[in-house]
Amino acid sequence: xxxIKIVVFVIVALFVLTFLSGIRIVRPxxxxxxxxxxxYKKFAKSGFNWIIPLVDRxxxxxxxxxxxxxQPQEIITNDNLNARVDAQVYFRVRDDEENVKxxxxxxxxxxxxxVNLARTTLRNIIxxxxxxxxxxxxxxxxxxxxxxxxxxxxxxxxAIVRTELKEIDPPKDVQETMNKVVKAENEKVAALDFxxxxxxxxxxxxxxxxxxxxxxxQAKILSAEGEAEAIRLVNEAAxxxxxxxxxxxxxxxxxxxxxxxxAKIVIPSGSELVNVIGDMAGVMPLTK
Numbered sequence: 001x002x003x004i005k006i007v008v009f010v011i012v013a014l015f016v017l018t019f020l021s022g023i024r025i026v027r028p029x030x031x032x033x034x035x036x037x038x039x040y041k042k043f044a045k046s047g048f049n050w051i052i053p054l055v056d057r058x059x060x061x062x063x064x065x066x067x068x069x070x071q072p073q074e075i076i077t078n079d080n081l082n083a084r085v086d087a088q089v090y091f092r093v094r095d096d097e098e099n100v101k102x103x104x105x106x107x108x109x110x111x112x113x114x115v116n117l118a119r120t121t122l123r124n125i126i127x128x129x130x131x132x133x134x135x136x137x138x139x140x141x142x143x144x145x146x147x148x149x150x151x152x153x154x155x156x157x158x159a160i161v162r163t164e165l166k167e168i169d170p171p172k173d174v175q176e177t178m179n180k181v182v183k184a185e186n187e188k189v190a191a192l193d194f195x196x197x198x199x200x201x202x203x204x205x206x207x208x209x210x211x212x213x214x215x216x217x218q219a220k221i222l223s224a225e226g227e228a229e230a231i232r233l234v235n236e237a238a239x240x241x242x243x244x245x246x247x248x249x250x251x252x253x254x255x256x257x258x259x260x261x262x263a264k265i266v267i268p269s270g271s272e273l274v275n276v277i278g279d280m281a282g283v284m285p286l287t288k
Contacts, residue, residue: 001261009250010284014030014093018053019050021053022050022051022056023048023049023050024048024049024050024051024058025044025047025048025049026044026046026047026060027046027155028046029046029062029063030046030060030061030063030083030277031044031045031046031060031063031093031097031100032044032049032058032059032060032061032085033058033059033061033100033101033104034051034056034057034058035056035057035058035059036052036055036056036057037055038067040101040105041056043097043100043101044058059104059257061093061100061103061104062093063092063093063094063100064092065090065091065092065161066090066092066111067088067089067090067091067097068088068089068091068111068114068115068118069086069087069115070086070087070088070115070118070119070122071086071115072084072085072086072167073086073119073122073123075122075126075127075129076127077122077126077129077130077131077134078127078128078129078130079130079131081130081131081170082122082170083126083131083134083168083169083170084167084168084169084170085122085126085165085167085168085169086165086166086167087122087144087145087163087164087165087166088163088164088166088170089118089149089160089163090114090160090162090163090164091112091114091149091153091158091159091160091161092158092159092161092168093157093158094157094159097203098157099157099158100157102155102157103156103157106155106156106157107153107155107156110153110156110158113156114149114153117148117149117152117153118145118163119149120140121144121145121149123144123254124143124148125141125144126141126168129141131168131170134168135168138165138168141165142162142163142164142165145163145165146160146162146163149163153247157241177218192275201256227236250286
């Protein structure tokens with residue numbers, strides 16, 4: 001074989017191998033930093049990129065949202081109770097060149113750093129709260145943690161998307177005591193509700209009895225008023241009719257006494273006594 005052809009073949013093969021070994025494909029979820037002999041050279045976006053083998057080096061950085069677990073830790077609260085606390089931090093590296101560079105050149109292993117920063121921040125925040133307030137103010141703790149992490153990582157080329165407090169668990173004996181307190185409070189509320197219901201029922205019965213008594217009272221008043229009215233009418237009738245009859249009866253008694261002694265009495269023909277005597281005798285009065 002011709003030595004010249006061999007040399008050409010070797011050169012072409014080396015060229016092809018060099019070209020192929022320098023190909024770097026960057027996915028849409030990543031960005032690349034190309035370094036040449038340890039010095040930053042250029043920014044590589046998604047797609048096809050080529051570097052000089054053995055001279056250039058590409059660092060690919062994930063720019064999608066990521067999550068790190070702050071890992072459970074024991075924190076002493078303001079009321080001297082040990083609480084087991086765990087949280088999650090969601091973040092992403094900004095996709096522009098300066099921020100991608102900052103994530104590699106301004107911090108060493110940003111994921112590890114975020115975890116430790118989150119743990120330290122949680123100790124500072126929860127250490128100022130009681131266990132009860134820490135459990136009831138989770139949103140406040142998340143907001144404070146997010147604010148602190150965003151401030152501390154602003155030079156790391158990333159955005160803290162959100163933080164989530166996974167758990168704040170007290171010691172087992174404290175948890176049992178808290179459960180008993182909650183149970184007692186629930187029973188107290190139930191007892192108050194029952195007492196209020198019983199009181200409302202008693203008030204209803206009382207009002208019903210009052211209404212019933214008022215009805216009986218009104219009925220008796222109306223009955224008494226009816227009886228009084230009847231008595232008044234009887235009295236009026238007696239005053240109207242009985243007094244005249246009594247006078248007539250008195251005249252008859254006087255007449256009877258007179259006739260017993262055969263006395264002659266002149267009675268006017270138009271008087272009521274003539275009519276009375278006529279009625280008693282069964283005859284009609286005389287008329288002219």
